[in-house]
Structure formats: structure tokens, C-alpha cells
Amino acid sequence: MRFCRSWLYCTLERDFYGFKINAGKRIRDSLKRTQITYIKRTAPVKYYDVLIPKTEIDCKRKVMDTDYLARLHQDSVELVATDPIQTITETGVKTQSGREIHWDAIMLANGLKTGQILHRLEVYGQGGISLNGYVRGLLQHTFRSLVLKLTTKQWKRHCDGAAQAYHGSCVSSFPNFFIMMGPNTAAGHLSVVFSTECQINFTLHFLRPVLKEEAMATAISVVPNAEKRDNA
DSSP, X not given: OHHHHHXXXXXXXXXXXXXXXXXXXXXXXXXXXXXXXXXXXXXXXGGHHHHSOSSOTTSSOOOOOSSHHHHTTSTTOOOOOSSOEEEEOSSEEEETTSOEEEOSOOOOOOOOOTTSTTTTOOOXXXXXXXXXXXXXXXXXXXXXXXXHHHOOBHHHHHSTTOOOOBTTTBOTTOTTOOOTTOTTTSOTTSOHHHHHHHHHHHXXXXXXXXXXXXXXXXXXXXXXXHHHHHTO
């Protein structure tokens, strides 16, 4: 298992050199040929135009095939890529062209905001700082001016709106707060397992002394200068 993991890591990490504009062209061309060949060997011909990317390879996140391409050959499976859903009906969906498709179940898998870490989860740090958004909610009118004065967007204020963290794990002004799969850790060319394991080890390195009461401090927080240097 360790050899298999090491082989996968080295093989996929090698693709990172393809991000270099000039020096990486040979790697990108090789990867593009390999993936187009795989798609044509696995998927139905009628879907080639939809499945084969028109963009430069690695401009979008890779899709690691788990046999879903082969499933497109089944009579019960259809890929609808050019006729978006307009309405959800009592019996299924109605597309933009007016076509009605009847289904027993519909899975809604959109609405993700990959640029906003911990989307929909409100996290507040020292001084009422909000990690991803402004304070919403049921507050008394007399406290609203105070809340608006204290509340600011940490990432909006310090990072031009882009999410970032020290080693992708901790943010200044948020003591004892560690993020798994934080900003810039989920690489599109490699499994998140390795980066998550690194983050867990990093977090435990700091939390163990606190949990075992071996440290003088009870709170851990990265200082802003170190956070900025790490993300420079």
C-alpha cells in the first residue's frame, strides 16, 4: 500500500511541471494526448464533442474517471450537456428546449463556491471578525451599530478577497482554529488525502501540548506577519 501511494503521488505530482508556460508545454501535450485517447477508447462517439476539453489541459480541474465514462454506453444513462434545466416539475424536469424528462429522483449538485472556504458556515474570531461574511442574524437594534463597527471580513480586508491561511490551516485572529483542506491545499492534480494528512500532523504538533496541559498557553494563533510571509 505504501509503494502504491508513493507511486501515485510521484506520478501525479510530476504533472505540476506542466503549469510552466514554456517549459511545461511538452508535458501538457503528452497529457492531452493520453486523456483524449482514453476518452475516445472509453466513451460513446456521440459524446466526444462534449467530453473532450477545448481548453488547455489543467486549466480546469481534472476528472478522475471511476468508470462513469463507460456507464455512458448504458441505455439508462444519457448525458445532456447543451440543453440546460429550466424548471423542476412534479414528475421530473423540463429543459430549455421544452423537453420533459421524467425521473424518480433528482440530485441537485451545484451552488458550490470553491472560492469561499467553509461556505455557508459562519466563523467569528477575535473582536467579532467574520471569516467569510458579515454577521447576519437576530440581534437587538441597540447592538447593531456596535456589531457593524466590530465586524469585518478577514479575507476581504487582508487578502483582497481571496481565501488564504498559514500553511493552508490557520488564520490570524482565529485562535485554536485549524482548517482541514483549507485555502490552496486541494490541488486539482493530486489527491487531497496527502495534503490533509500533512495538515493533521501540523495541527496535532501544536494542539498536543495544549491538550496535555504541557504548554503555558491555552490558545494558539498565527501572527499576521507570518501568515503574510507564508502566502507571499
